[in-house]
Amino acid sequence: MSDSATNSGHPGPGATAPPTTKPAQLWWKSTWFDIVQFVALGGLLVWLTGRGMAAMDYRWQWYRLPRAFYRVIDGELIWGPLIDGLLVTLEIAAWGMVLTLVIGLVTAVLRLSDSIAGRILAKVYLETIRNTPLLVQVSIFYFVLQPILGINNPLWTGILCLAFFEGSFASEIIRAGINSVSRGQWEASATVGLNRLQAYRYVVLPQAVPLMLPPLTGILVNLIKHSAILSFVAVFELTTEARNLIADTFLSFEVWFVVGGMYLVMTISLSSLVALLERRIRARG
Amino acid sequence: MTDHGQENAQRFADAGRPAIIRIEAVNKWFDDFHVLKDIDLTVGAGEKVVVCGPSGSGKSTLIRCINRLESHEQGLIEVDGIELTDDNKRISEIRSEVGMVFQQFNLFPHLTVLENCTLGPIRARGLSKTDARALAMEFLEKVRIPEQADKYPSQLSGGQQQRVAIARSLCMRPKIMLFDEPTSALDPEMINEVLDVMTELAESGMTMLCVTHEMGFARRVADTMVFMDHGEIVEMASPETFFSTPKSDRCKDFLEKILHH
Amino acid sequence: MVRGSKKPRFGILDVIVLAAAIAAVAYVTYRVDSVLVYTWDWSAIPGYLFRYDEDLGHWVPNLLIKGLITTIRISIWALIVASIMGTILGVMRTSQRLLPRLIGWAYVEFIRNIPPVPFLFLFYFFISSQIIPLLNIGSALDQASPATLGVVEFLFGPANLIENFLSGLISLSMMSAAYIAEIVRAGILAVPKGQYEAGSSIGLSKLAIMRYIVLPQAIQRVVPPIAGQFITLIKDSSLVALISIQELSFLAMEIAISEQRFFEVWLFTGLMYFTICYACALAFGRLEKRMGRHLR
Numbered sequence: 001m002s003d004s005a006t007n008s009g010h011p012g013p014g015a016t017a018p019p020t021t022k023p024a025q026l027w028w029k030s031t032w033f034d035i036v037q038f039v040a041l042g043g044l045l046v047w048l049t050g051r052g053m054a055a056m057d058y059r060w061q062w063y064r065l066p067r068a069f070y071r072v073i074d075g076e077l078i079w080g081p082l083i084d085g086l087l088v089t090l091e092i093a094a095w096g097m098v099l100t101l102v103i104g105l106v107t108a109v110l111r112l113s114d115s116i117a118g119r120i121l122a123k124v125y126l127e128t129i130r131n132t133p134l135l136v137q138v139s140i141f142y143f144v145l146q147p148i149l150g151i152n153n154p155l156w157t158g159i160l161c162l163a164f165f166e167g168s169f170a171s172e173i174i175r176a177g178i179n180s181v182s183r184g185q186w187e188a189s190a191t192v193g194l195n196r197l198q199a200y201r202y203v204v205l206p207q208a209v210p211l212m213l214p215p216l217t218g219i220l221v222n223l224i225k226h227s228a229i230l231s232f233v234a235v236f237e238l239t240t241e242a243r244n245l246i247a248d249t250f251l252s253f254e255v256w257f258v259v260g261g262m263y264l265v266m267t268i269s270l271s272s273l274v275a276l277l278e279r280r281i282r283a284r285g
Numbered sequence: 286m287t288d289h290g291q292e293n294a295q296r297f298a299d300a301g302r303p304a305i306i307r308i309e310a311v312n313k314w315f316d317d318f319h320v321l322k323d324i325d326l327t328v329g330a331g332e333k334v335v336v337c338g339p340s341g342s343g344k345s346t347l348i349r350c351i352n353r354l355e356s357h358e359q360g361l362i363e364v365d366g367i368e369l370t371d372d373n374k375r376i377s378e379i380r381s382e383v384g385m386v387f388q389q390f391n392l393f394p395h396l397t398v399l400e401n402c403t404l405g406p407i408r409a410r411g412l413s414k415t416d417a418r419a420l421a422m423e424f425l426e427k428v429r430i431p432e433q434a435d436k437y438p439s440q441l442s443g444g445q446q447q448r449v450a451i452a453r454s455l456c457m458r459p460k461i462m463l464f465d466e467p468t469s470a471l472d473p474e475m476i477n478e479v480l481d482v483m484t485e486l487a488e489s490g491m492t493m494l495c496v497t498h499e500m501g502f503a504r505r506v507a508d509t510m511v512f513m514d515h516g517e518i519v520e521m522a523s524p525e526t527f528f529s530t531p532k533s534d535r536c537k538d539f540l541e542k543i544l545h546h
Numbered sequence: 547m548v549r550g551s552k553k554p555r556f557g558i559l560d561v562i563v564l565a566a567a568i569a570a571v572a573y574v575t576y577r578v579d580s581v582l583v584y585t586w587d588w589s590a591i592p593g594y595l596f597r598y599d600e601d602l603g604h605w606v607p608n609l610l611i612k613g614l615i616t617t618i619r620i621s622i623w624a625l626i627v628a629s630i631m632g633t634i635l636g637v638m639r640t641s642q643r644l645l646p647r648l649i650g651w652a653y654v655e656f657i658r659n660i661p662p663v664p665f666l667f668l669f670y671f672f673i674s675s676q677i678i679p680l681l682n683i684g685s686a687l688d689q690a691s692p693a694t695l696g697v698v699e700f701l702f703g704p705a706n707l708i709e710n711f712l713s714g715l716i717s718l719s720m721m722s723a724a725y726i727a728e729i730v731r732a733g734i735l736a737v738p739k740g741q742y743e744a745g746s747s748i749g750l751s752k753l754a755i756m757r758y759i760v761l762p763q764a765i766q767r768v769v770p771p772i773a774g775q776f777i778t779l780i781k782d783s784s785l786v787a788l789i790s791i792q793e794l795s796f797l798a799m800e801i802a803i804s805e806q807r808f809f810e811v812w813l814f815t816g817l818m819y820f821t822i823c824y825a826c827a828l829a830f831g832r833l834e835k836r837m838g839r840h841l842r
Contacts, residue, residue, distance in 0.1 A: 352746075352747055354743050354746065354747070377746075377749055377751060380746055380747060380748075380749045381748075381749030383747070384747065384748075385743075385744075385747035387740055387743065387744060387747075389738075389740050391738070391740035391741060391743060391744035392744070393741065393744070393745075393759055393763075394763065395762045395763050395766065404748065404750070404758060404759075405748030405749055405750060408750055408754050408758060409748060409749035409750050409751075409754070410749070450744075453744075453748065454747070454748065456748075457748050457749055
C-alpha cells in the first residue's frame with residue numbers, strides 16, 4: 001500500500017496522468033445529420049405532392065387568393081371572407097373559453113361536493129357528452145335546443161354547444177388539479193387552524209391552479225380545432241367561409257392549404273405555450 | 286498505469302489470486318460531467334470488494350460498467366479474460382457470467398417469482414423448462430423463499446423481492462455478482478434478511494462487488510474496501526486498515542458521517 | 547379524493563340543483579307545448595330501423611341500422627389500421643435515434659393541431675382523386691365472383707360505395723394513428739429502465755428483452771386506452787358524414803330532412819350513439835380492471 005493512493009485524487013502540475021478529454025462523436029451519429037435528413041424527407045414529401053398535383057392537371061391560381069383576404073374598393077379597405085371567418089373563429093374560441101370555464105368549474109364543484117343530486121347531475125352531463133359524437137351534439141343543439149330555447153343566433157348556439165362539450169374536459173382538469181394536492185395538505189391546513197375555505201384559498205388552489213393552467217390552455221386549442229365543425233350548421237367561421245369560397249372559385253387546394261396553415265399557426269402557437277408552461281411547472285418541481 | 290494502478294497491482298500480487306476483473310485507466314463522461322476518472326481496479330477470483338463513497342461519486346457507474354449497462358469511453362475493462370467493447374456477442378457472453386442485483390430489485394412484474402428466475406436460463410441459456418424450474422427452485426430455497434414461487438412480485442415484501450432478485454441472478458450460474466446498493470430501498474427490518482443471504486453467498490466463495498453503505502456487512506465480508514469520491518478511487522485497503530486508519534481526509538469525513546450518528 | 551371521497555348526503559346544494567333541474571324541465575315543456583306548439587311523433591323512427599321486405603319475405607335492416615353497421619365497420623377497420631400505424635409511429639417516437647423521433651413527432655403534432663374538419667376535406671379530396679383511382683377497385687370488383695363479392699361486402703359494405711368508404715377510412719385512420727402513437731409511446735416509456743437493465747443482466751438479447759419483458763408489460767398498459775380509442779372512433783367517424791360517407795350521422799341527417807322530424811331523429815340518433823359508446827365504456831372498464839393487475 002503506497003502513499004500515492006491519497007494523492008491520485010489531486011493531480012498537481014507534475015501528475016503522470018495523461019490528459020483525458022472526451023472522445024469526439026462520429027459525424028453520422030450526430031444530431032445535425034439527423035436534422036438534415038429530416039428536412040430532406042420533408043422536402044421530398046412536398047415534391048411528391050407537387051408531382052401528384054401536376055399529374056392531376058391542377059392549375060394553380062395563387063394570384064386570385066389575396067382577394068380572399070382583402071380588397072380595396074374606391075380607396076377603401078374591405079376585409080375578405082377568410083379574415084371575416086378568422087375573426088368569427090376567434091370570437092367562438094374566446095367566448096367558448098369563458099363559458100367552458102364556468103361549466104367546468106360548476107361541474108367540478110358538483111362532483112367534489114357531497115350533494116347526491118349534484119353528483120348525479122354532473123355524472124349524467126359528463127356521460128352524455130362523453131358518449132355521443134360532437135357532430136350529433138351540434139345537431140341536437142342546432143335543430144332541437146335552438147328552437148326550443150328560442151336562441152335566435154346560430155353563432156351563440158354553436159358557442160354554447162362547444163362550451164358544453166369542452167366543459168366536460170375542463171371539469172376533469174379542475175377536479176384532477178384539486179385532487180392532486182395531497183390529503184396531507186388539507187390535514188396540515190386544519191392543524192394550523194384554517195377552515196375549509198381558507199384552506200382552498202391559501203393552500204390548495206395556489207398549488208392546484210398552476211397544474212391546471214397547461215391543460216386548460218390545451219382546451220383553447222381544442223376550441224379552435226372543434227369550432228370548424230360548426231361549418232355543418234352554417235355558422236360563418238373560417239371553415240364555412242373556406243367552403244363557400246371554394247364553391248365560388250374552385251381554388252380547392254389553394255384555399256385548404258392556406259386555411260390549414262391559418263389554423264396551424266393558431267393552434268401550434270398555443271400548443272407551444274402549453275409546452276412552455278408545462279416545462280416551467282416541472283422545473284419548479 | 287497511474288500511481289494508483291501500481292498500488293492496485295501490488296495489493297493484488299500479494300493476495301496471489303488469478304485476476305477475474307481488470308479495470309485499467311477507465312474514463313467516462315455523462316455529457317460534460319466526468320463521472321469516472323482514470324479508474325484502476327483489479328479483482329481476483331473469489332475476492333469480495335465493497336465500494337463505498339458519497340452519492341454521485343461514480344461508484345454505481347463503475348460497477349454498471351462491468352456488465353456494460355454503461356459503456357466506458359476510455360481505458361480497458363476485462364472480465365474473465367474478455368475485453369468489453371462494442372462487440373455485442375462478447376457483451377452477452379460477459380453478462381451471462383456476471384450477475385447483477387439492483388437497488389430497485391427490477392423484478393419483472395408480469396411474471397411470477399418462478400418465471401422471473403427461469404426466464405434467463407430458458408431464453409439466454411437454452412435450458413429446458415423442467416431443468417430451469419429445478420434450478421430456480423434450488424436457488425429459491427437458498428434464499429429461503431421456495432414457498433413464494435407462484436406469487437407475483439407485487440405480492441411480496443421488499444426484502445423478499447430482493448432475495449428473489451438474488452436468486453434470479455444466481456440461476457444464471459454467474460462467476461461474479463455485482464450488487465448496486467441492494468439494501469438502500471428496503472425498510473430497516475428487512476435489511477438483515479438480504480444481508481444474511483449475501484453473507485452466505487460470500488462464504489460460498491463467490492466473487493462479489495458490492496456498492497453498499499452497510500459497514501457492518503463490509504467489515505464481516507470484505508477482503509478489500511474501495512472508497513470513491515468525485516469519480517476517483519481515493520482509497521483502497523483491507524477493512525482493518527480502512528476502518529482503523531483511513532488515510533485521506535475525504536475518507537475520514539465520510540466514515541465519520543456514516544458511522545457516528 | 548379528499549372531498550369527493552366523503553359520504554354523500556342531502557343538503558342545501560341538492561335543493562338548489564333539484565330546483566334548477568325542475569325549472570329547466572318546466573321551461574322546456576312550456577316552450578315545446580305552448581310556444582312552439584310541437585306535437586311529438588316518434589312513429590316514423592321504427593320503420594327506419596327495420597323494414598319488411600316484400601320480395602324477400604322477411605325483415606331487413608333499414609337506413610338507421612345500416613348506418614350504424616357502417617359506423618361500426620369503419621370504426622373497427624380504422625382501429626386496426628390506426629393501431630398498426632400508431633404502433634410504428636409510437637416505437638419511432640421512443641427510438642434512440644433522433645431521425646425517427648423527429649418524423650414521429652412531426653406527424654403527431656401535425657394531426658393534433660390541425661382541425662379534423664378541414665383535414666378531412668383536404669385529404670378526402672386528395673385521397674379520392676389521387677390514391678383511390680390507383681387501386682383500380684371498381685374494375686377489380688366487376689370481375690370478382692359472387693362469393694368474393696359477398697366477403698368484400700361483408701367486410702367493407704356495399705360494393706358501389708367501397709371507394710367512398712375507403713377514402714373515409716384512410717382519413718379517419720390517419721387521425722386516429724396520431725393518438726394511438728401517443729398511447730404506445732406512453733406504454734413503452736412506462737416500462738422502467740431497470741427492466742431493460744435487469745433483462746440484459748441475465749444475458750437476454752435486445753430482441754428477447756423486447757419480446758419477453760417490455761412488450762408484455764407495454765401491451766397490458768396499452769390495451770385499455772386503445773380500446774377507449776375505439777369509442778373515440780365511433781364518435782369521430784360521425785365526422786366523415788361531412789364527406790358523404792353513408793354512416794349513421796349522414797343517414798340521420800337525410801332522414802331528418804326528408805321526414806321533417808328534426809327533434810325526434812336527432813334525439814334518437816344521439817341515443818343510439820350513447821347506447822353503443824356507453825356499453826363499450828362499461829365493457830372496457832371491466833377489461834381494464836382485469837388487465838395489469840400485477841403492474842403494481
